[in-house]
Amino acid sequence: MLRRASLFAIGLPLAALTAAAALPQKKAAPKKPAAAPTAQKAATVSAGAFERDVLPLVQKYCVGCHTGPNGSGGINLSGEKNFAAVLKGRVSWDRVSAAVLEKRMPPSGSPAPTDPERKKLGNTLESLFSQADCQLNDPGRVTMRRLNRAEYNNTLRDLLGVDLHLADSFPNDDVGYGFDNIGDVLSLSPLLMEKYLGAAEKAARAAIVAPEDKLRAVKFTAAQLKGPGSVTGEGYLLSSNGEAGTEFDFPAPGEYTIVVRAGATAAGPDIDLPNKKRGPDPAKMAINVGGKPVRIVAVITGPSNPQDYRTTVAIEQPGKQKLGAAFLNDFYDEKLPPERRDRNLYVESVAVQIPDDVQKMMIKRELPFSHRKIVTDTPENATDAEWDRAAKAVLVPLAHRAFRRPVTDPEVQRLIGLSRLAKNQKQSFERGIQIALQGILVSPSFLFRPEPDAKPDDPTARRQLTDHELATRLSYFLWSSMPDDELLGLADQKKLQNPAVLLAQAKRLLKDPRSRALADNFAGQWLQLRKVGVVQPDTARFPAFTEPLRQAMRTEAELFFTGVVQEDRSILEFLDSDYTYLNETLAKHYGNPTVKGDEFRRVPLLSGQRGGVLSMASVLTLTSNPGRTSPVKRGKWVLENLLGTPPPPPPPNVPALDAPGKPIEAENLRKRLEIHRANPACANCHTQMDAIGLAMENYDAVGKWRTDDGGKPIDVSGTLPDGSKFDGPKDLKKVLLAKKGQFTKAMTERLLTYALGRGVERTDKCNLEVMAKSVEAKGYKFSSMVEAVITSQPFRERRGDESGKK
Incomplete structure (x- = not known):
C-alpha cells in the first residue's frame, strides 16, 4: 500500500513513468543535423575547391569501380x-x-594517386566538410536520460x-556507441518500474530506522556457520x-530465545520413539550458548523437512558469545541397510530473537549514520503543524539533493502529505519520512536527468x-553520481556558468x-575491460589462467587508468x-619474480615487453580466442579503441580461420591470414588489422610473453x-x-x-578538432582532455529535436 501511495500522493501516477518508457529500445543511429537549407548555406564555403581539387582525381582514380548503384562497396561516386x-552523400x-x-584505396594493382594527390584529395574533402560543419554551429540533441545501474547505485550511496x-538486480542496461549511459537506448520497461518501487522501499528502510522496524531477530544461515562439517x-x-556455530554480540542483558532449524537422518537398530513407534535412533542435538548446552533435543524429522527447536536463555552481561548446534x-x-546405516545432522540456520525492551534500547543507541544525517528533527506527540514543520525541515534538503535542483513549493507540499500518511495511521514520524523518501526515489526528477526545453521539437531552439x-x-560524467554539496551550492549561487x-x-x-x-564505467567500456x-x-x-589471475588482470588496468586520472x-x-x-599473481604471469604478496603496487618496467x-x-x-591468439581481434581492437577507425562489418559467409578445437600455430596462422587477405573483399580492412595483430604474437592467448610457438620462432x-x-610490440x-594526434582525437571523441x-x-567534428589541439597544446594531460570536454559547446548547450516536426 505504501508503494502505490508514494507514487500517487506525490503526484506521480504510473503514467508519468510509463511515458518515459517510450524511449527507444535499441541502439539508435546518430541523428543527422537538421535541415537542407542549412546544408545549402554550408555548401557555399566550397568556392569551387571541390570541382578544382577533388573531382578530377575522383574521376581519374575512383569512378572506374565506384559507379552507379552497384558500385564497389556500395559506393557511387559518379553522380x-x-x-x-557531395554533402547529401556525406557518409x-x-x-x-x-x-x-x-x-587503403585504390586497391593494390590499380592505378593509384601520388602522395601529393592523396594529400590534396583527402585534405580538401576534410577541410570542406569541417567548414560546412562549423557553420552549422550545432550543439546537438541529447535524449533525456534515466540513471543507469551504476549511476543509480552510486546516487543512492551518496544521497543516503x-x-x-x-540496482544489481535490475535488468541490464542496453549499450549504444559502446557505452551504457546513452539516452537513446536507456529504455524503461514495466519490469524496471517494478524494480524501482521495490528498491525505493528497501532503500528507505535501510537509511532510516523507524520504531516499527525493530530488529526482532538475527539469523545465521548455514553458509555463515563454522565447524568441522560442510555446507550442502x-x-x-x-x-x-x-x-x-557462530558468534553473536548480545547488546544488553535480557531473556533471549535461540532458534535452531534442523533436520537429521536417523540410524541404528530399532528403539521405542516418542511417537509410540519403533525405528532407528534419531540424532541428538545440543543448543549451545557460551560453549555450554542449554537444551538437548532429539531431531526426528529428515533434512528435507527441517523443524525449529527453541530454548530461552538469560544473558546477564552484554558482549560476544559463541552459540550453535552440536551433534x-x-x-x-x-x-546395516542403507536407510539406517548413517546418522547425520543438518543445521539449516541458527537465530537469536531479541527481547522487546532490548529492541527499543538498540533503536535509540544504534541509529545508523544515514538516519542521523537525514532525520534532523524527531517530534513526539506532535500537532499537525509541528509535524509538517519538522517534515519540511527534513524533506526539503533531502529532495534538493535527490532532484539535483531546488524543489518547488507544490513538490514540498506533496512530500509533506506523504509523510502525513503515517501520522494518519498513528505511526511514527520516522515512518512518515520513510514513506516520503520512497516518493522521492520513484520521482522522474530522481530517476531521470531532465533538461527541459521550451521548444523541444524545434532544432533551431538552442x-x-x-x-x-x-x-x-x-x-x-566524472563520478557517475549526483553533485555533492559544494558543487550543488555553486549551482544554487549560479556560479557554474563561469568557465574558471x-x-x-x-x-x-x-x-x-x-x-x-x-x-569502472568509462575505461571499463572504452577498453572493454x-x-x-x-x-x-x-x-x-x-x-x-585462474580466477585470481583474471581479477588481477582487470585490477591492473583499472589502477593504471585511475592513476593517470588522479595524478593528471x-x-x-x-x-x-x-x-x-602488479601483485604477486600478475607479476609471476609477467615473469617478474620480485613482487610478493596480494597487494598491488606501482612497478617500474625495464624489459620493454610491457608498457x-x-x-x-x-x-x-579479451582479444583472443579461447584456444589461441587472434591477430584479427587484436588489430581490430587497436583500430577501434586507440585510433578511432573501426573497420566495417565483415562480408557475409566469410569462413572461420580455424575449425573449433583445432587451434592454428603462429606460423600457420600468418599463412592463413595471407590467404584470407587475397580475397579482395577482405584485403581492404585486414591489411591493417592483421599487421597490427601479428605484431602482438609475442603474447599468448592469456597475455604471457613468448618467443616461439610450438618450438618455432614467431614472426x-x-x-x-x-x-x-615495425618488428614486434x-x-x-x-x-x-x-600517430598520437589521431589517438588524441579518438580518445577525445570517446570521452x-x-x-x-x-x-x-x-x-561535433569541428569541436573535436579544437578539443584535440587543446589537449596537445597542454601536454596531453588527462585534465586537459576533461577541460576540453566540459568547456565545449556540446557539453554546455543543447537544442531541440527535429524528429517532432511534421
Missing part, C-alpha cells in the same frame, strides 16, 4: 558534380577521404549514506560429532544549460576517490609507459598501408605514438560520447 551534392565521402589518406547495490543444499552437514550421537555401521544542469552533467569555476570543480572532482567511477570477467580461455591449453598524467601513457601495477594498455594481460586475453614483423614498418607502440550520453554527430 556528384559539386559540393552541395560515403567520409569513407572515401579516410581510405585515400590511409592508402548507505551502499546497498540495489539441505543445511550445514555434521557427519560426525561436532558443533556448527552428540554420531553413528555409522556399514552392515540554449545554454542551467547551472544545475551543468552540475549534474559534470558529476555524472566549472574547471576548478572538475579538477576537484577528478582528485576525489569517487572519480574511480571513470575507471568489463569483458575480462566473462572471457573463458581454454584452461587445458593455458593452465596458468599524460594520456600517451595509455600507448606506452615505463610502469604498471601501456596494449601489452596488459587483460586486453590481450612479429609487419607494415601498415601508410608504409610504417615495442616497435608497434612507437608507430602508434607517431565526449560518454560525457554527453549520445553518439558523436558530424557537426
Whole structure:
C-alpha cells in the first residue's frame, strides 16, 4: 500500500513513468543535423575547391569501380558534380577521404594517386566538410536520460549514506556507441518500474530506522556457520560429532530465545520413539550458548523437512558469545541397510530473537549514520503543524539533493502529505519520512536527468544549460553520481556558468576517490575491460589462467587508468609507459619474480615487453580466442579503441580461420591470414588489422610473453598501408605514438560520447578538432582532455529535436 501511495500522493501516477518508457529500445543511429537549407548555406564555403581539387582525381582514380548503384562497396561516386551534392552523400565521402589518406584505396594493382594527390584529395574533402560543419554551429540533441545501474547505485550511496547495490538486480542496461549511459537506448520497461518501487522501499528502510522496524531477530544461515562439517543444499552437514556455530554480540542483558532449524537422518537398530513407534535412533542435538548446552533435543524429522527447536536463555552481561548446534550421537555401521546405516545432522540456520525492551534500547543507541544525517528533527506527540514543520525541515534538503535542483513549493507540499500518511495511521514520524523518501526515489526528477526545453521539437531552439544542469552533467560524467554539496551550492549561487569555476570543480572532482567511477564505467567500456570477467580461455591449453589471475588482470588496468586520472598524467601513457601495477599473481604471469604478496603496487618496467594498455594481460586475453591468439581481434581492437577507425562489418559467409578445437600455430596462422587477405573483399580492412595483430604474437592467448610457438620462432614483423614498418610490440607502440594526434582525437571523441550520453554527430567534428589541439597544446594531460570536454559547446548547450516536426 505504501508503494502505490508514494507514487500517487506525490503526484506521480504510473503514467508519468510509463511515458518515459517510450524511449527507444535499441541502439539508435546518430541523428543527422537538421535541415537542407542549412546544408545549402554550408555548401557555399566550397568556392569551387571541390570541382578544382577533388573531382578530377575522383574521376581519374575512383569512378572506374565506384559507379552507379552497384558500385564497389556500395559506393557511387559518379553522380556528384559539386559540393552541395557531395554533402547529401556525406557518409560515403567520409569513407572515401579516410581510405585515400590511409592508402587503403585504390586497391593494390590499380592505378593509384601520388602522395601529393592523396594529400590534396583527402585534405580538401576534410577541410570542406569541417567548414560546412562549423557553420552549422550545432550543439546537438541529447535524449533525456534515466540513471543507469551504476549511476543509480552510486546516487543512492551518496544521497543516503548507505551502499546497498540495489540496482544489481535490475535488468541490464542496453549499450549504444559502446557505452551504457546513452539516452537513446536507456529504455524503461514495466519490469524496471517494478524494480524501482521495490528498491525505493528497501532503500528507505535501510537509511532510516523507524520504531516499527525493530530488529526482532538475527539469523545465521548455514553458509555463515563454522565447524568441522560442510555446507550442502539441505543445511550445514555434521557427519560426525561436532558443533556448527557462530558468534553473536548480545547488546544488553535480557531473556533471549535461540532458534535452531534442523533436520537429521536417523540410524541404528530399532528403539521405542516418542511417537509410540519403533525405528532407528534419531540424532541428538545440543543448543549451545557460551560453549555450554542449554537444551538437548532429539531431531526426528529428515533434512528435507527441517523443524525449529527453541530454548530461552538469560544473558546477564552484554558482549560476544559463541552459540550453535552440536551433534552428540554420531553413528555409522556399514552392515546395516542403507536407510539406517548413517546418522547425520543438518543445521539449516541458527537465530537469536531479541527481547522487546532490548529492541527499543538498540533503536535509540544504534541509529545508523544515514538516519542521523537525514532525520534532523524527531517530534513526539506532535500537532499537525509541528509535524509538517519538522517534515519540511527534513524533506526539503533531502529532495534538493535527490532532484539535483531546488524543489518547488507544490513538490514540498506533496512530500509533506506523504509523510502525513503515517501520522494518519498513528505511526511514527520516522515512518512518515520513510514513506516520503520512497516518493522521492520513484520521482522522474530522481530517476531521470531532465533538461527541459521550451521548444523541444524545434532544432533551431538552442540554449545554454542551467547551472544545475551543468552540475549534474559534470558529476555524472566524472563520478557517475549526483553533485555533492559544494558543487550543488555553486549551482544554487549560479556560479557554474563561469568557465574558471566549472574547471576548478572538475579538477576537484577528478582528485576525489569517487572519480574511480571513470575507471569502472568509462575505461571499463572504452577498453572493454568489463569483458575480462566473462572471457573463458581454454584452461587445458593455458593452465596458468585462474580466477585470481583474471581479477588481477582487470585490477591492473583499472589502477593504471585511475592513476593517470588522479595524478593528471599524460594520456600517451595509455600507448606506452615505463610502469604498471602488479601483485604477486600478475607479476609471476609477467615473469617478474620480485613482487610478493596480494597487494598491488606501482612497478617500474625495464624489459620493454610491457608498457601501456596494449601489452596488459587483460586486453590481450579479451582479444583472443579461447584456444589461441587472434591477430584479427587484436588489430581490430587497436583500430577501434586507440585510433578511432573501426573497420566495417565483415562480408557475409566469410569462413572461420580455424575449425573449433583445432587451434592454428603462429606460423600457420600468418599463412592463413595471407590467404584470407587475397580475397579482395577482405584485403581492404585486414591489411591493417592483421599487421597490427601479428605484431602482438609475442603474447599468448592469456597475455604471457613468448618467443616461439610450438618450438618455432614467431614472426612479429609487419607494415601498415601508410608504409610504417615495425618488428614486434615495442616497435608497434612507437608507430602508434607517431600517430598520437589521431589517438588524441579518438580518445577525445570517446570521452565526449560518454560525457554527453549520445553518439558523436558530424557537426561535433569541428569541436573535436579544437578539443584535440587543446589537449596537445597542454601536454596531453588527462585534465586537459576533461577541460576540453566540459568547456565545449556540446557539453554546455543543447537544442531541440527535429524528429517532432511534421
